[in-house]
Amino acid sequence: METRPEIERPAPVSQRREPISEGSEWSFELIDRYDREIARVAAHYGLDTYPNQIEIISSEQMIDAYSSVGMPVGYHHWSYGKQFLATQKGYKRGQMGLAYEIVINSNPCIAYLMEENTLPMQALVIAHAAYGHNSFFKGNYLFRTWTDAEGILDYLVFARNFIAECEQRHGEDAVEELLDSCHALMNFGVDRYKRPTRLSMAKEQARQAEREAYLQSQVNDLWRTLPAKQSAGRQQRAPRFPAEPQENLLYFIEKNAPRLEPWQREIVRIVRKIAQYFYPQRQTQVMNEGWATFWHYTLLNHLYDEGKLTDGFMLEFLQSHTNVVYQPPYDSRRYSGINPYALGFAMFTDLRRICEHPTEEDRRWFPELAGSDWVKSLDFAMRNFKDESFIAQYLSPKLIRDFKLFVLVDDDRDEKLEVAAIHDDAGYRAVRQLLAEQYNLGNREPNIQVYAVDVYGDRALTLRHTMHDRRPLGESTPEMLRHVARLWGYTVRIESVDADGDIRFAARSDT
């Protein structure tokens, strides 16, 4: 699968090699030189990035960064402590290497290098994070729509200070309880369709006080007439609230929960904003990692062809690279789902192959791609897709064969599992479509929406779970309802609706 095009290959200057450095010890000067070289090649391929801020950190700091889910500034919460302990343990026992890289979607884009790494590893991480991920953050439509790289650091600082202040004013326990409940609902705190407003600390601070007062007045207004006399006629006339089901649970709670204090609303909002910030990352794992891996591979190979890298460097690099893109088969003990690095890297590499050396099959499947300029085609793919649509659009029959993908149907009405499709002519489309669906967050998580509030009665909140393929809610549901009830302040019910429209009461939690 050697696909480097002739045009990209620098003129073979009589095979003279002038490596940037020998040896594997890094120094600031060397990192700087590698970075310049990589930047030059990245520009050659037209990668558009935020300015980079490359930070050298120790392994302890890397564990820290790991534990705060990659947020450079985080508020305090026990769950991050738990994450920290788990990471630390794993690292100390040598069960896992530390982060390949951590990179933060901000402007400037912050990438961490660990001081323990060798020079080839540092170069690899620079190419991967500072140019791969960075250009993805800047280019992909989801990131452009949902996140504000300029404002995020300021906003995180604002969030941490605000929460610390709340802890002082209201006690750590009260804040912790609230955060627990918000974190539980984090996945249901995102707008999937509406565009968010931009975040920035100055604006947030200026508007926060105002919002507090305003929100409280709004909420009170909603409940002002309560509890009203309950006449049957009035109930009939009363419009349903909310008028339409709401998918963003945290947003609904922030705006409408009757008993939250203003500071509590602000914290709900903070968690919601952060969830929203990470939402694109959850939707583009395969693409993001694939893109970064593809580029570190391409950039470093380009430098090698120019004679700037030694053979030893390449061996070490290739060894790490190979480990990263390994996909164990489903029955291996090492199997833990499809490796996003492997799938993403394979897809982008395959895209380039289709552009440059299309087979007859490719021409049938991807007529518009075959023979096109690969740099432009990849750039287009990076900018305009998320995992689900990317796979649906670009997964080629050749990759399905390479990965030997097959579809298993697990139906509780059937005592056996059924193999629905495999990597053959009859199965390609099914495999591709079902794999794409597997990356649809909406399928992964149960579909739960705010359905109704008994405004004129006991103020109970009703959530509605719309079942998909008869899949029920998990056993955590009662606990989750307690969290919702803690935020809502009154009774919370959840009901499941199956495909036939039958409504089934699932659980409730009283306060």
Add this chain to the structure above:
Amino acid sequence: MSQLVDRRLSGKNRSAVNRQRFLRRFKTQIRKAAAEAVSGRKVADLERGEKISIPSKDLSEPIFHHGSGGRRNIVLPGNREFVSGDRVDRPEGGGGGGSGGSPDGEGMDDFVFELSKEEFMEYFFQDLALPDLVKKQLAAVPEVKKARAGFVSQGNPSNLHVVRSMKQAIGRRLAMAAGPRDALREAREQLAELEANGLGASAEADELREEIEALEARVAAVPFLDTWDLRYANRVDQPTPSSQAVMFCLMDVSGSMDADRKNIAKRFFMLLYLFLTQSYERIDVVFIRHHTVAKEVEEDEFFNSRESGGTVASSALELMKDIILERYPSASWNIYAAQASDGDNWDDDSPRCRDLLLQGILPLTQYFAYVEIEAEEPQSLWREYERVQAASRRFAMQRILTLADIYPVFRELFKKKVA
């Protein structure tokens, strides 16, 4: 262009607060695990950290997720033998083959992490406090004492060290004047030579005289004492152990105390010692063993040698009292004592023990703990001591029946007293 930042020196331990939050939240579970860990291993091991394991379900962070059931499509890599339409048995343990969608469904069994030695000790001693920590102990600020630490060239005039400064001045004067002096001596010799040759009035001699004058002036200009010479006595703050404690271990080594009982007693003493190390910077330990006569011994002998014969417990108390009066004035020592016995004592001796304690020893000590090991039913010593306990707050007694009892008893003995 990229900016390269070295962050290695800034912001270590950023997760320390989160870690503390975690420990705080799960303190009950951790304390329980710590207690289990203690009873499960040798007491001598206490000086290290501990691996704590908490059931994962206790610290799960729930989310809404799908349960099992319904219909799922799972795409898996690495097909070898299947073709479309194959029907396969479900793998053991439900949908184990394809947790494809939600990795959050099932977790590990236990969450395991390490507590440092200090943290472990914190939990171990959390509810305990030395009884009536009244003396110098409460103020945790260590007392400091000024101690000499050589000489420095800058300081307070009152610390000026005259002898040192003068010594310094001598050396400096010698060094600074050495050159001119040599030249002076040479010039004088030449002059003397000239004068001896009758050339005393020559121009050469006058030149020499002028040179001599200039050199003399240079030598005289070397200051007798310069600011460079001044030396000051240096004094630094040295923390002094603000609190010191002595712990008396009293043990019956008569024939009736067998190795098992001694072992239990040993663990009790060690735990007590460890506990004291948390609170005191300096601890002396005095071992007194007794049968019919008491003797102060080294630790080794204390635990390992064996005697036969009867028991006179008061002999140990007498000896302890003598040692206190002689070596550990109670004004500057916190005195703790732990007595371990199987309860055997000569009947006539027990009232004497009681009197000794009440009148002689308890007024001097912070705390006196008595543990009776494996005694089937209380004997005379126990009954007498019960009267001591009724009379004094500084006295506690407990029974230990098995090894596993040590820790609870220990906690019981030193339970935090509500002021």
